[in-house]
Amino acid sequence: MIFLFYLLSAIMIVCALLVVFSRNPINNVIYLILCFIAMAGHYILLNAQFLAVVHIIVYTGAIMVLFLFVIMLLNLNKAIIFRKSTVTRVSAVVTGGIFFLVLLAATRQTFEIHAKYPFNSDIGLVSGIGKALFGEFLLPFEISSILFISAMVGAMMFGKKDE
Amino acid sequence: MEKLTNRSVVASDKKMTFMERIYVPAILKGMSITITHFFKKKTTINYPEEKREFSKVYRGQHVLKRDDEGRERCTACGLCAVACPAEAITMVAAERKPGEEHLYREEKYAAIYEINMLRCIYCGDCEDACPKEAIFLTDRIVASELC
Amino acid sequence: MAKEVNSDYWDKDRVKAEEPKEYNTLNVGPTHPATHGVFQNIMLMDGEYIVSTEQTIGYIHRAFEKIAERRPFYQITPLTDRLNYCSAPLNNMGWHMTVEKLLGIETPKRVDYLRIVIMELARIADHIICNSVIGVDSGALTGFTYMFQDREFIYEIYEEICGSRLTTNMGRIGGFERNFSPKAWEKIKYFLEFFPAKLKEFETLLIRNRIFMDRTINVGAFPLDRALAYGFTGPNLRACGLDYDVRVMNPYCSYEEFEFTVPVGQNGDTYDRFMVRQAEMKQSLSIIQQAIDKLDALEDKETYYARDPRFVLPPKEKVYNNMEALIWHFKIVMGETDIPVGEVYHCIEGANGELGYYLVSDGGRTASRLHFRRPGFIYYQAYPEMVQGTMLSDAILTMSSMNVIAGELDA
Amino acid sequence: MELTTLLFKTIFLFIILLVTLVVAMYSTYAERKVAAFMQDRNGPNRAGPFGLLQPLADGLKMFMKEEIIPLTANKYLFILGPSIAMTTALLTGVVIPWGDTLTIGDHVYSLQMADLNIGILYVFAMVSIGVYGIMIGGWASNNKYALLGAIRAASQMISYELAMGMSIIALVLTTGSLSLHDIVAQQHGMHWNIFYQPLGFFIFLTCAFAETNRAPFDLPECETELIGGYHTEYSSMKLGFYLFAEYVNMFISSAVIATLYFGGYNMPFIDQLGLSSNAVTFIGMGFFFIKIFAFIFLFMWIRWTLPRFRYDQLMNMGWKGLIPLAIFNILATGAYYFFTSLK
Amino acid sequence: MVALIPYITIAWLVPAFPLVGFLITSLAKNKLKHNQAGIIASTMVALSFITSVFLFFILNSSGQDSATLTLFNWVSAGDLKIPFAFLIDHLSLVMMLIITGIGALIHIYSIGYMHDDERVNSFFAQMNLFTFSMLLLVMGANYLILFIGWEGVGFCSYLLIGFWFKNPAFNYAARKAFVMNRIGDLGFILGIIMLFFTFKSVSFNEVFTQAATLQSGAPILTLITLLLLVGAVGKSAQIPLFTWLPDAMAGPTPVSALIHAATMVTAGIYMIARSSILYNLAPITSNVMIVLGLTTAIITAIVGLRQNDIKKVLAYSTVSQLGYMFLALGLGAYSAAIFHVTTHAFFKALLFLGAGSIIHAMGGEQDIRKMGGLRSKMPITFLTFLIATLAISGIPPFSGFFSKDLILTKAFETSPWLYAFALGGALITCFYMFRLFYLVFFGDQRLSSAHPHESPRVMTVPLLVLSVLSLFGGFLNIPALFGGNSGFENFLHKAVTSKESGEIHSATEIGLIIVSLSLLGIIILLAYRTYVKKSTVPAADGAPSSLIARIVAKKFYLDEIFAALIEKPFGRLSDFLFKSVEVKVLDSAVDGVGTLTSRLGSLVRRLQQGNISFYLFAMVAGILLFIIFILFV
Amino acid sequence: MKELSSAIQLIPLENYIFLSVALFSIGMMGVLFRRNTIAILMCLELMFNSVNLLLTAFSAYHSDPSGQVFVFFIMIVAAAEVAVGLSIVVMMKRNVDSIDINLLNRLKW
């Protein structure tokens, strides 16, 4: 099983790097989709089945479709090459690397954490999440739905053409 | 605009009733029609096996007729070629030689009579034009040409 | 390609000055399934919406008028077949009447009635094609197959009368080439009997179905004044609301003796056009019935052509036995009969609109100038204006509902 | 997992795939026959007896046809498109309970590949991935018609997914489970969900038409407008995959409809017959397939009856018609259960 | 017995309906056809009313006293846990019924009244929002929710008073109402804060349980109750914060009816009745209330005598009636106060709606001097207005009689002087009401340009319903004297703790009633003589009149006193501060800082490219530095 | 499923931390690296998801569903962000005919 973990992780990392470095927007989207599918695999490994499926539905099925849709709509099929200057790009890579190291250093204290609690296979299921969502987190849930609605309305207003 | 005649009738009604508005009844009506056709007798004529009856006057493949005595009617007068809108008919006339009376009715006959079947439009004008009732469009279809 | 981007690109004034660039061009035709042949519409699309259209014609230009100027009159009949090939007999009759007008041939009443039977059948056949094709283009193929069975039947009637199905070359100058056979009558009467039910069935499939109504109502609507400005005629004009019908306004071929209504639409949209055609089919049926009644009332059951030996081919027996007949025969076939000098315009209510023939004769064996007024050509001019701002799907339905026939359009 | 179970599952998987493919294959034949019959025609009858070999002929022909990848197309995506379409279409079948349990020897085997406790969501996820096949294929063709088709497909499928999901939510309210196995088990006898969720069924059916791109929702490929829509540029077997995926989708969605709303393999009065459990399973399976075929027929019947929608009408119907209806359905269902729970 | 808890959960629907209505009408403002917004809004409020009735029966049949419906945890910060909860008991139910019932009628009425207004959709949106806020106010289970509703109704009132915002005077009125309310709110919020610090909770249940353990007259309680009283005074328009209410008549008449007569102004009464336990323990505050209430009742009644604007008259009568309610509160007769709230809501809403109908008929004319003779033109309005006038005057058996009589009796129990003053106020009320009534409906029509006509059905039907309520509303609480069982009081006793008071003999009571009735009869006759027989028409503005009359007409110069006492000193102070301190000291300092910053800024500006990607870089660098700082420093 | 779920005990938590940190850094690098606005949005998604993964991992390791609920919320926020972001991109394309982020340089005064 650890092998599965490494496999999925490798896919994710490679795809993520390709997302960053590939030029064709469509390819970017496809690599990101691959990355997300691998992530769904991780969720299943973590016994978060519900989350895995929701992840696929939301990210792969909706968000990425939206990306693809916009790219098609704007007809960005030719690789858009507006590159940043070499200095910027190098500094971006360096910054990313440093950030990685720093974050690792920051989280090094957590490395001792192991599964201290008895493993509970129910929390990833619908009922577990549902109970948490509609019990403890009801207000955030409602607020986030309002946020979502307002974002949708905002997006629609944006998309509307000026009369 | 005022009406030009007193015969006009408005043909279309664009107001939808509620039942039409909810799609389903009209869809069901349409579906009932298609399903009755599903079980109806089929109208198909299985062509190569079954053949449709052609009318007697159908203008199909041309033939040059002979008269009752087996002589060719065509006198190579060329009217058919003149009448042909597609200019598909070519003929070469020849004089009837003595001894050929049993073959040709008149003194002249068509030594070569060609119709470009791919040009012919089967209008029947040649048949009309022929004073001798020699050329005749049968009710046989012209087979297609393999190349 | 790296794009040179000015850093001050997002300048308000500059942006305003430029047209939005999200349009793209879509080439519909000349082999697009919905163009039914050979028009090319180069559409500037904003997503699904049409910003503007540029139409190209000439993909099936066949030089009708030039060919016609080299042919004797009777040979032009097959040419007219191929104008609006969906209703070839109508074209034939129109042409014959034009020539008769020029030559001054009086046709007997019976010929008129026979012609009316044929012309109305042709009108039905044409409308069947147009309306069933609207069905096909809106995605309902089945209605098309139902209606085509009836059209097949009309073909059978044609075949019984003239021997051909589509391009009929039916009739001759002065009348018909032969009398209608009893079988033909039988078939016509049978057609009158069963067709209304089939028509009803077809209507049930479509006209009150909301999907179809939504697809057609207010689609390709064309205001009456624009339609008149373009010179629309026929069902497309009537759909706009004006009851202009050549048969009523300018009767020919004894149409003045017939009772029928002129169906009109409301605002000239696709649904109106569809419904007007649908209603006209019913009117045509009633006209045919009236014609049959009138024919039955006539004493004469045999006359089927005008007895004018100068222009009507003599019977074959006569040709064979009578020298004079033979000479006339040759003269007619060769096109050497005397043609009066003159200029004639004759129009009939074609299936698709006013079908006019402008014939100038200088006394020679052929027309010195012949022009066909093809309604389809006129409708197609208005096409860009009709579809501007509508969606692609609308444009396609508009196209099929206008019933622009390529052969007629390009001539 | 025991070895026998594993073996059984493997065999069963292959059977499912095989059945799916065969049914889809003969759906193409059936479609042509049904269309012909509805149009007073005979339909294909030259290839084999009654034209039964027609699908084989089509398949073989497509295999033997030249592969064309347009120069301007994106090669990898061009190939990826149909593959995704086919794969996602086939993947959905694993969670459908094709039958009750089968007892062989001491072992009891479930005739369901995987009884996920979130089976419905799985179906839903697969449906939502399915759109990529069309989008990618249409985009990669680098053809304007294909692109238009792809965009139409994407917006149509996203929009109708929403209504579909909402109709499922109402269903889940009645069943209280997301597992397809449970849902079917609950509908034992004649307790089919159609009687409890008629409106939901109607919405689901409509959305299923839209999701499978069947008429009257066949805008992505409508011939008279977009020539072939997203598959305009495809030839040979890649085209075959697309066409085939449509039929596989049709089969699977029929199966899902039958499962969710029509009791799956349940058959009324089967218990009274006193048959052995295996026999009941087989009869139930047969009955299940009868339901599926009925729905496939419905799909075809509607396709050959109705005109298709226009893009904006389709969207309007989805957003302004079906989604409010679905929300109403949820509210009504919720209210019903709320008030009945008060007693 | 019905188990209460499962059913009580539907209580959230009561405020939810108007909220939904508000959302629909405001979001779809531009889409709705002119009548749709009204219909939607009315339906929503009516649905709320139905739900309230349903709740009422549930609560009645359950035998329980109250129920708390916790929707979700609202504020949860440290120790402070405030659930978003509704308290459903008899008090809140009575209020809910009033708000939704009368609100629904007024909404329906507004469909007709606002028919031609171009912003009718906004109007209904705001009305719905108001209903929602008011419901929140009365249903909330703690002071915080109450406060939110309190602010919400204030806001809506502001919006609605200034509804015709194109008129600057109306805008000014709205601002005035808003500011005066803020003064009250300041006291109120301070009170809530004090409450929280005292009891570590703002929930009613907890506060009252804890307060019951406190000693009567505890200073902290007095402080809290006084602060809360300030809020109530502001909201319920008592002296000295009452001047906004007459001005608030600038809003559309249904607004006046709903907000400034029936519901919002009674929020203060409600709040004090709700906190009755606290007030019972603070006798000083109670005495303050008695004084305040009585003064308000009499002074504003006197002012009302000289008003000529039909709505102003009604406004002053409202303030006066509110004074009576305060009097009752001060006397500890909380249920009597609420009862008066109820009946007042009936007849005052009716009066306002009738006035609206009249104004509608007169084409916008509000001056009673220009009206007259409407009796025959508007029979329904006439009839309903008559009923309302009788009710407000306290003529039996109309509803006003019972409630007012209850208060008078309570006053008599405490002190005959109180009774006398209160009765005097009542007599004045009776006079100016009949003055109004006679001027409007009798005599000849004095304005020739108007063509009065009866209002449409949609307006008269609510009038009829309300008149029935005004007629029979009093029978809710028939005192023992008339063989009743004081049903309303008993009903409320479950939620409100009234002070015990001495018994008075029933003979005394009957005597008092006879006295007051005969006096009322005289007053009515007097008014009849003056305004019908003699056809006296009040003098035009500016006409010479006596000093007292001028004082009264000028509302005792209260506005001017305010201006002199508060505005001017403050104005001078601020003037001084502006001229000497601000300009010289602060400004130069600020300017200096500004110059410095802009100079610095122009230096730094080179960094600021306005380029998002650069900002992203900067952000990441910042985050990096931050993390590094946390980690390693 | 059972087998799968027991797998979690075999994988140390730091693996997940490592993975998500790596993803996050890659995403951030992408944000800095790219000029294509859509690509930047995609990189943002990547960063969101790395956080999601970590939350889920912690949730699983702590047997506490809260983490997964947070993931849920993040998804909602992400969806909202994408909707708004993409509509901005569409507007941008419509107005300036480019989706280069460097064109968004009007943030200075």
Add this chain to the structure above:
Amino acid sequence: MIDKKNIILAPTIAETPDGISGQGFFATSMEKAVGLARKNSLWPLPFATSCCGIEFMATMGSHYDLARFGSERLSFSPRQSDLLMVMGTVAKKMGPVLREVYIQMAEPKWVIAVGACASSGGIFDTYSVLQGIDRIIPVDVYVPGCPPRPEQIIDGIIKIQELVGNESLRRRNSQEYEDLMKSYNIE
């Protein structure tokens, strides 16, 4: 030449236009299966320009039902079709379009010229009309008639089915085929 022995004489038909005939038309038995499949699944591309298109509609209709031959699935996209049915007049302006469509079709592909106009220009012997499509693309079957009856069109389809069924799999790779294409300047 007229056969003088017959009572009813059939006029000889004019020489068929120069089509290309040659080797590679006959299938081995191994290839029969493929041939059978192909011939029963000829998806036509109706290149209908005029009158013959209407007759083609009739052929598709219920009476004649092209579906019986497995050919009712019209593919308007050239990539997907096996059989190019050119129906109607092809004007010179249309010629390049037709050629383009032909080139876009995936191998193996066949062409039927339906009707007089497509086969030879028919009645329209003018400056603007292409005198037979075989001047620009290779044609496998000519169907005479103006327009041909549906029977004749079906006849043509049957002819082409024979051709398809017997075609060698190697034909499309053969030198002859390449030469044929080259003679039309099609790469």
